[in-house]
Amino acid sequence: xxxxxxxxxxxxxxxxxxxxxxxxxxxxxxxxxxxxxxxxxxxxxxxxxxxxxxxxxxxxxxxxxxxxxxxxxxxxxxxxxxxxxxxxxxxxxxxxxxxxxxxxxxxxxxxxxxxxxxxxxxxxxxxxxxxxxxxxxxxxxxxxxxxxxxxxx
Numbered sequence: 457x458x459x460x461x462x463x464x465x466x467x468x469x470x471x472x473x474x475x476x477x478x479x480x481x482x483x484x485x486x487x488x489x490x491x492x493x494x495x496x497x498x499x500x501x502x503x504x505x506x507x508x509x510x511x512x513x514x515x516x517x518x519x520x521x522x523x524x525x526x527x528x529x530x531x532x533x534x535x536x537x538x539x540x541x542x543x544x545x546x547x548x549x550x551x552x553x554x555x556x557x558x559x560x561x562x563x564x565x566x567x568x569x570x571x572x573x574x575x576x577x578x579x580x581x582x583x584x585x586x587x588x589x590x591x592x593x594x595x596x597x598x599x600x601x602x603x604x605x606x607x608x609x
Contacts, residue, residue, distance in 0.1 A: 487560070504544075504564070504565040504566055504567045505562055505564070505565075505566050505567075506566065506567065506568055507522045507523050507524055507543075507566050507568050508522070508523045509521060509522040509523070509543075509568055509570075511570060513573075515602065516595060516596055517593050517594055517595045517596055518572055518573075518576070518593075518594045518596070519591065519592070519593050519594075520541060520543070520568075520570065520590075520591070520592045520594070521589055521590070521591050521592075522543055522568055522589070522590045522592075523588060523589060524545070524547075524566070524585070524588060524589070524590050525588035526547050526561070526588065527545060527546075527547050527585070527588070527590075528548075529585050531545045531546050531547070531548065532544075532545040532583075532585065532590060533545055534581075534583045534590075534592055536572075536576060536578055536581060536594065539571060539572045539574070539575060539576065540569060540570070540571050540572070541569065541570050541571075541572060541592065541594060542567070542568075542569050543566075543567070543568040543569075543590065543592065544565070544566065544567045544568075545565075545566055546564060546565050546566070547562055547563045547564065547566065548563070549563050572594060574596060574597070574599075575596070575597040575599060576594045576595065576596060576597055577594075577595040577596065577597050577598075580595045581593065581594050581595070
């Protein structure tokens, strides 16, 4: 008596086995969250976004480094108001000849605000843009600088 053979399911055999990639799922989740945030924005285009930034405090200054790839120097505004540093500007859409198949880069208005923990020397603030990183150096006012006090015996 012949032994019956099982045929593999043709639809299951056609699909290759894929490994689970948590990073791919995280990227998809991030893209979906970006689309959701844009859809609930009152402007409909995502509104102003916040660039990534680091703040470093040295003995004599606060140094803010903000990532602004693709931003022209003339499209950035840096202001200090009552110990609050404002970095605003815009990444403008560039003209393209082809069809956009995927867009993940930021464009439009951006705004970064940070309250500095002490008074600043407003006349000596410096800002420079190099390789897509804006560096703003805000010197501390003399009153905000730490002073070493000698202990007498």
